[in-house]
Amino acid sequence: EAQVTQNPRYLITVTGKKLTVTCSQNMNHEYMSWYRQDPGLGLRQIYYSMNVEVTDKGDVPEGYKVSRKEKRNFPLILESPSPNQTSLYFCASSQDRRNYGYTFGSGTRLTVV
Amino acid sequence: DAKTTQPPSMDCAEGRAANLPCNHSTISGNEYVYWYRQIHSQGPQYIIHGLKNNETNEMASLIITEDRKSSTLILPHATLRDTAVYYCIVRSGSRLTFGEGTQLTVNP
Numbered sequence: 777e778a779q780v781t782q783n784p785r786y787l788i789t790v791t792g793k794k795l796t797v798t799c800s801q802n803m804n805h806e807y808m809s810w811y812r813q814d815p816g817l818g819l820r821q822i823y824y825s826m827n828v829e830v831t832d833k834g835d836v837p838e839g840y841k842v843s844r845k846e847k848r849n850f851p852l853i854l855e856s857p858s859p860n861q862t863s864l865y866f867c868a869s870s871q872d873r874r875n876y877g878y879t880f881g882s883g884t885r886l887t888v889v
Numbered sequence: 890d891a892k893t894t895q896p897p898s899m900d901c902a903e904g905r906a907a908n909l910p911c912n913h914s915t916i917s918g919n920e921y922v923y924w925y926r927q928i929h930s931q932g933p934q935y936i937i938h939g940l941k942n943n944e945t946n947e948m949a950s951l952i953i954t955e956d957r958k959s960s961t962l963i964l965p966h967a968t969l970r971d972t973a974v975y976y977c978i979v980r981s982g983s984r985l986t987f988g989e990g991t992q993l994t995v996n997p
Contacts, residue, residue, distance in 0.1 A: 780932075809985070819933070819976075819987035834984065866932050868985070877923065878985055880932030 778803045782867050782881035789857055789888055797852045797884050799867030807870040808850040809834070809878070810842065812863040819866070825850055857888040893977045898992040901971075907964040909991050911977030914958040921980050922953060924962045926973040927990070933976065936962065967995045 780801045789795055801808065809824040811834075821834030825844040839861055841853040850869075854861060864885050868878040894912040901907040913922065923938040937944055937951045939960070944951045950963040964971055976990040 811987075813930075818989055821984060821986065824984060835986075864930060868932075877925075877935030877938060878933075879935065882932050883930060885930075 780867055780869050780879050780881040782884050787886050791858055792856050795854050799850045800848050801869040805869035805871050809868045810852050811866045814863050859888050862888050893988050895977050895991045901967045901995050903995055903997050904966055907967040909962040909975050912959045913979045916957050916979050922960050923978045923980055925976045928973040969995050971995050
């Protein structure tokens with residue numbers, strides 16, 4: 777089944793403890809992206825990647841890192857999480873720049889205490 | 890990417906057509922119109938997209954005006970499961986910028 781898989785689905789962590797949220801897609805998509813969703817602020821893009829080894833900042837990149845060493849994986853790294861990074865995170869992938877829809881993962885609900 | 894404007898909420902009776910409008914008056918010639926929906930806190934789901942012609946798939950129809958400054962998503966026979974937030978997005982590159990969307994509530 778074609779899908780975007782995020783792990784974990786739920787995570788509670790403490791301030792400053794490095795964590796990684798994994799994202800993997802099995803559709804051979806070039807484009808991948810991370811979003812966070814917060815009440816009243818909607819979905820905001822954190823980082824995106826147009827292909828292997830090509831990443832760029834979205835609208836809210838501060839406090840996050842990403843890597844794209846292989847096509848299928850696009851992990852989101854929080855080096856030193858803070859409570860304001862408590863959010864619902866979504867990974868998404870797409871085959872083409874403009875003429876293809878993004879497929880989203882099921883989300884990761886992160887709580888930083 | 891061009892900005893979109895959608896009504897914050899709409900209601901629809903079950904079994905009737907739901908027509909969701911979107912204004913994108915600053916759209917440029919190479920930008921596509923995309924529609925997604927999000928049910929509760931699930932990942933957004935792709936519905937349909939188009940450039941300038943009307944489009945139809947198994948989920949919905951997309952009507953784009955001739956000047957491309959607005960569009961309408963049509964769910965022909967809305968069901969309770971179509972209750973969701975619907976996002977209209979104009980996309981020119983790899984970025985997808987979500988606005989506030991329209992909360993569609995389908996009533997029995």
